[in-house]
Amino acid sequence: MGNGTSIGRVRGLGAAHEGPHHWLLQRFTAIGNVVLMAWLLVSLAMLGDFGHANVVKWLVHPVSATAMILLVVSLFWHARLGLQVLIEDYVHEAGTKFAALAALNLATIGGGAFAIFSVAKLAFGGIA
Amino acid sequence: MNQRPLSPHLQVWRWGPHMLVSILHRATGDGLALVGLGVLVWWLGALASGPGAYATFQGAMGSPLGMVVLVGLSWAFFTHLMSGLRHFVLDIGAGYELDTNRLWSIASPIIAIVLTAAFWAVILTR
Numbered sequence: 001m002g003n004g005t006s007i008g009r010v011r012g013l014g015a016a017h018e019g020p021h022h023w024l025l026q027r028f029t030a031i032g033n034v035v036l037m038a039w040l041l042v043s044l045a046m047l048g049d050f051g052h053a054n055v056v057k058w059l060v061h062p063v064s065a066t067a068m069i070l071l072v073v074s075l076f077w078h079a080r081l082g083l084q085v086l087i088e089d090y091v092h093e094a095g096t097k098f099a100a101l102a103a104l105n106l107a108t109i110g111g112g113a114f115a116i117f118s119v120a121k122l123a124f125g126g127i128a
Numbered sequence: 129m130n131q132r133p134l135s136p137h138l139q140v141w142r143w144g145p146h147m148l149v150s151i152l153h154r155a156t157g158d159g160l161a162l163v164g165l166g167v168l169v170w171w172l173g174a175l176a177s178g179p180g181a182y183a184t185f186q187g188a189m190g191s192p193l194g195m196v197v198l199v200g201l202s203w204a205f206f207t208h209l210m211s212g213l214r215h216f217v218l219d220i221g222a223g224y225e226l227d228t229n230r231l232w233s234i235a236s237p238i239i240a241i242v243l244t245a246a247f248w249a250v251i252l253t254r
Binding site for chain 2: 111
């Protein structure tokens with residue numbers, strides 16, 4: 001094992017054993033996205049009237065609310081994994097990469113939490 | 129990073145369908161993540177905030193620019209869906225024969241455009 005170049009420092013160490021986890025999660029969330037987006041697009045096509053009252057009436061049904069919350073989780077998780085790969089591929093400076101990944105976590109968890117809360121608020125009978 | 133040489137990027141390769149479908153997969157995926165999730169969050173947040181906020185959302189999305197965004201997002205979704213399904217086939221080790229691989233590299237984005245048109249035909253004719 002060499003100690004000069006970056007490849008020399010890792011050669012002979014074997015696999016990192018943490019790649020498949022990310023890869024598999026991307027596939028599992030992709031399957032969730034396929035199923036739940038099919039539900040959303042069919043629902044939107046059948047909705048017809050996109051006015052506030054009609055959309056809320058559809059969304060507060062327990063099946064719709066559950067599916068929408070699951071969709072938000074699956075989409076945001078999948079997007080989080082995909083954007084992580086984008087950052088890792090194109091942001092090479094360690095500090096900038098750390099900051100970009102931290103911002104990514106804040107944005108995806110924050111956005112997902114807000115979306116889930118919005119559905120829950122409607123489903124549990126807030127104003128609107 | 130240091131001054132080590134980098135492998136050449138996009139500009140040196142001759143374009144082919146396999147390259148296009150791969151680039152489209154990343155571009156549409158990242159576009160959906162950055163723009164699509166923003167629209168989804170706005171939609172759900174506006175629904176929860178009441179008819180006034182929802183009217184603002186509807187006004188923005190019903191404008192010509194908003195329609196371009198929505199049609200673009202639906203195209204990005206179907207394109208990412210088709211190239212993603214292609215990835216599932218490749219993941220199980222199938223579809224690597226040169227002709228088959230080329231065929232589905234060309235077919236995936238074309239099917240996506242057909243699905244986009246079909247989706248909007250259903251939405252707009254109801």
